Amino acid sequence: MTESGTPETTHAAEEREARAIRFADLTTLRVGGPVARLVTATTPDELVELVHEAEASGEPWMVLGGGSNVLVGDDGFDGTVIRIATRGIDVRPGDEDGTVHLRVQAGENWDELVAFTVERGFAGLEALAGIPGSVGASPVQNIGAYGQELSSALLGIEFLGEGESEPRVMSADELELGYRTSVLKQGLRGVVVSVDLVLHDTTAEREVLGEALGTPVAYAQLANALGVQLGDRVPLARVREAVLALRAGKGMVLDPDDVDSVSAGSFFTNPIVPERVARTLPGDAPRWYVEPEEPDEVTPLAELAAESPLDAFLAHQAELEQVEEHASDGASTPPLVKLSAAWLIERSGIHRGFALPGSRAGISTKHTLALTNRGGASAEEVAQLARFVQQRVQAEFGIVLHPEPTVVGVEL
Numbered sequence: 001m002t003e004s005g006t007p008e009t010t011h012a013a014e015e016r017e018a019r020a021i022r023f024a025d026l027t028t029l030r031v032g033g034p035v036a037r038l039v040t041a042t043t044p045d046e047l048v049e050l051v052h053e054a055e056a057s058g059e060p061w062m063v064l065g066g067g068s069n070v071l072v073g074d075d076g077f078d079g080t081v082i083r084i085a086t087r088g089i090d091v092r093p094g095d096e097d098g099t100v101h102l103r104v105q106a107g108e109n110w111d112e113l114v115a116f117t118v119e120r121g122f123a124g125l126e127a128l129a130g131i132p133g134s135v136g137a138s139p140v141q142n143i144g145a146y147g148q149e150l151s152s153a154l155l156g157i158e159f160l161g162e163g164e165s166e167p168r169v170m171s172a173d174e175l176e177l178g179y180r181t182s183v184l185k186q187g188l189r190g191v192v193v194s195v196d197l198v199l200h201d202t203t204a205e206r207e208v209l210g211e212a213l214g215t216p217v218a219y220a221q222l223a224n225a226l227g228v229q230l231g232d233r234v235p236l237a238r239v240r241e242a243v244l245a246l247r248a249g250k251g252m253v254l255d256p257d258d259v260d261s262v263s264a265g266s267f268f269t270n271p272i273v274p275e276r277v278a279r280t281l282p283g284d285a286p287r288w289y290v291e292p293e294e295p296d297e298v299t300p301l302a303e304l305a306a307e308s309p310l311d312a313f314l315a316h317q318a319e320l321e322q323v324e325e326h327a328s329d330g331a332s333t334p335p336l337v338k339l340s341a342a343w344l345i346e347r348s349g350i351h352r353g354f355a356l357p358g359s360r361a362g363i364s365t366k367h368t369l370a371l372t373n374r375g376g377a378s379a380e381e382v383a384q385l386a387r388f389v390q391q392r393v394q395a396e397f398g399i400v401l402h403p404e405p406t407v408v409g410v411e412l
């Protein structure tokens with residue numbers, strides 16, 4: 001009830017509540033300033049309505065799922081935050097024998113969805129157990145871990161684009177999913193209303209084999225933990241448990257008792273560089289050949305040492321143009337190599353548990369890729385640490401690390 005005794009609408013109540021709410025309360029990094037207006041959608045229709053209302057207001061707006069992949073600044077967000085809490089998993093037989101289709105509403109919890117599929121003997125998501133956050137955010141950066149990626153199971157999404165009146169279906173192809181990226185991450189504005197998946201239904205197989213096997217194990221560390229060879233198939237529940245145990249050992253599952261999990265997961269993506277750049281690194285630098293993608297920015301070390309900033313700039317432009325020429329040259333596209341951001345960070349002298357003097361943000365004690373809030377850190381402290389890591393790696397190797405989370409109101 002309001003002070004005058006009239007009933008308060010849900011939205012008004014939420015706005016009032018939002019005055020006291022900060023992104024620190026809504027995100028796994030537990031940093032970030034006030035939310036000007038917070039609304040929550042619990043049904044797909046309500047979600048569409050709230051997006052339309054936010055657009056009509058002319059104010060900025062953003063959507064938030066579990067808040068596990070965002071870094072919002074200490075000034076917060078002067079607009080509407082639409083929190084997605086829609087629920088529902090619809091299971092239908094797939095078009096091909098041995099497959100099953102799932103339509104999952106955006107607000108479902110990702111890890112609970114994985115548990116749901118494993119319990120029913122549906123294979124395809126088991127190695128993605130333990131990733132925090134919502135189903136709706138999963139296509140945004142094409143979540144992946146332990147040899148599986150969303151892209152291998154994604155048929156498409158229901159998507160409400162900015163300025164559109166109704167959600168439409170977008171195929172997985174249209175989303176241009178890549179390593180921790182998609183058109184959504186690259187700037188296509190709108191909201192994922194639901195996600196369509198195709199999984200392997202092991203029911204028939206189970207009658208013969210007696211157990212529900214996952215897809216072939218595709219990650220060496222997971223194969224080791226399971227005591228099997230790469231390519232072997234292992235019962236779904238065992239894969240899920242092994243992944244959860246591996247993740248817990250790295251602080252990569254949310255655990256209220258583990259300060260190393262007060263993070264946004266891996267803070268930097270693994271850089272993708274032309275092979276000739278990778279060749280300049282020490283022989284023990286981990287590297288993987290990848291399909292052609294846009295290479296990350298590289299500053300040759302000689303240029304960093306150049307006396308004139310203009311010379312360095314011009315030389316850098318020439319270098320990038322060369323890469324682009326090769327890239328547009330079809331057959332002669334230079335091979336691209338993915339490097340380990342964790343290795344680059346460690347070799348630039350930053351170790352697990354590192355913190356800048358007096359800062360409450362620190363590198364996880366279990367994993368150099370996770371930037372953590374050790375207790376009461378500000379967003380600026382996290383950003384300072386991120387910039388320090390970027391500068392160290394660039395000074396040492398000439399490679400620019402890019403943040404994986406969505407960054408709002410923070411300079412990186």
Ligand SMILES: Cc1cc2nc3c(=O)[nH]c(=O)nc-3n(C[C@H](O)[C@H](O)[C@H](O)COP(=O)(O)OP(=O)(O)OC[C@H]3O[C@@H](n4cnc5c(N)ncnc54)[C@H](O)[C@@H]3O)c2cc1C
Nearest residue numbers: 065066067068069133134136137143144145192264265406
């Ligand atoms: C401990 C830990 C471990 C992690 N491990 C992994 C991992 O192994 N692999 C991996 O890929 N990621 C990992 N992450 C990152 C994160 O869990 C995923 O990116 C997850 O998909 C984010 O979901 P969310 O709902 O929390 O998204 P949020 O943080 O709420 O949002 C992230 C971005 O997606 C947008 N967004 C959210 N929902 C929607 C929607 N419905 N429609 C359109 N845009 C939307 C937001 O606006 C924002 O830009 C980890 C994070 C943590 C904290």
